[in-house]
Amino acid sequence: xxxxxxxxxxxxxxxxxxxELTVMGTALALVMAFMAGLGRLSRFVVVRSLATSYxxxxxxxxxxxxxxxxxxxxxxxxxxxxxxxxxxLALGLNVGAYGAxxxxxAVVAIGEEQRNACIALNLSRYQRMRHVILPxxxxxxxxxxxxxAIELLKGTAVVSLISLGDxxxxxxxxxSQTGNTLIPFATILALYFAMACLIGFGMRKLERRMSLGLDxxxx
Numbered sequence: 001x002x003x004x005x006x007x008x009x010x011x012x013x014x015x016x017x018x019x020e021l022t023v024m025g026t027a028l029a030l031v032m033a034f035m036a037g038l039g040r041l042s043r044f045v046v047v048r049s050l051a052t053s054y055x056x057x058x059x060x061x062x063x064x065x066x067x068x069x070x071x072x073x074x075x076x077x078x079x080x081x082x083x084x085x086x087x088x089l090a091l092g093l094n095v096g097a098y099g100a101x102x103x104x105x106a107v108v109a110i111g112e113e114q115r116n117a118c119i120a121l122n123l124s125r126y127q128r129m130r131h132v133i134l135p136x137x138x139x140x141x142x143x144x145x146x147x148x149a150i151e152l153l154k155g156t157a158v159v160s161l162i163s164l165g166d167x168x169x170x171x172x173x174x175x176s177q178t179g180n181t182l183i184p185f186a187t188i189l190a191l192y193f194a195m196a197c198l199i200g201f202g203m204r205k206l207e208r209r210m211s212l213g214l215d216x217x218x219x
Contacts (some may be wrong), residue, residue, distance in 0.1 A: 004183070007174045007177075007178065007183075007184065008187065010170050010173065010174060011167060011170045011171060011174065011184060011187055011188060011191075013165065013170065014165050014166050014167040014168070014169060014170030014171070014188075015167050015188075015191050017084070017164065017165055017166045017167075018153070018156050018166045018167045018191075018195070019195070020084065021084070021087050021088060021091065021156040021159065021166065022149070022152060022153045022156060022195070024088045024092070025087070025088050025091035025092040025095065025152050025156070026092070026095070026149050026152055027092070028088060028089070028091075028092025028093070028096065029091070029092045029093075029094075029095040029096040029099055029148065029149075029152060030096070030099065030145075031096070032054075032092065032093060032096025032097070032099070032100065033096045033098075033099030033100045033102065033103050033145075034100075034103055035051070035100075036051040036054050036055055036096065036097065036100035036103075037051075037099070037100040037101065037102070037103025037104040037107070038103065038104075038107070038129075039051030039100075040052060040055070040100065040104050041104060041107060041108070051100065054093075054097060054100075055097045055100050055101065056097075057097075058093050058094050058096070058097035059097045059098060063090060063091065063094045063155060063158060064158055064161070066090040066093065066094055067086060067087065067090040067091075067158055067159065067161065067162065068161075068162075069090075070086040070087075070089045070090045071083065071086035071162045074086075083159065083162050083163065083164035084159075084164060086159075086162060087156065087158075087159040087162070087164055090158075091152050091155055091156065091158075092152075094155070095148050095149075095151065095152045095155070098148055098151075099144075099145060099148050102141050102144045102145065102148070103137075103141060106137040106138070106140040106141045107129075107133055107134070107137045109137070109140060110133050110136050110137055114132055114133065114136065115128065115133075117132075118132050118133075138210060139207055139210045139211045142203055142206060142207040142210065143203070143207065145203065146199060146200055146203030146204070146207075149199050149203070150196045150199050150200065153192065153195055153196060153199065154192065154196070156168075160172065167188040167191060167192070168188060170184075170188075171184040171185050171187070171188045172184075
């Protein structure tokens, strides 16, 4: 690479990896958030205990340590992961633990009158959750989910520690090869900001769309 256009392509290649990490990590985080969040509301003590243990463990330990465990320790017990898989696993489980409390709080926030109406209609627990509670709780979750997705995006920088070529890793490569710090890190700063703005815009649009007709449901 003889000019800055080549270095820019290198950073953009890293941006692709960052997007992959963000999308897959967010998908895993959403699954874990709903499983653990609803698990904490379960009637069964074992399910509640497992959900609580997961949430407290991943909120109470560093994502750096979780990433190193996923990439360096799991192979010792027979689970070998690629750097990308380790990054998705660590980030998804970590952010999912925070999202679980968002799910639990939003479900609990639905008024008691809604639950009483479900009981009066003889709806099962699944029917109440599926058709009445979650449709009203989901718009309450979306703003915080958006913040969590942005935090996950920014957290993808930790994967550079296991030599995965995300934006931060590639910026460090460019800096080491050119001796210039300003240009590569200003570039990834702008890229992170643009991606965060895109996530925020998408979540606000989704929130408005899902809120349509919600007032009528609550009446």
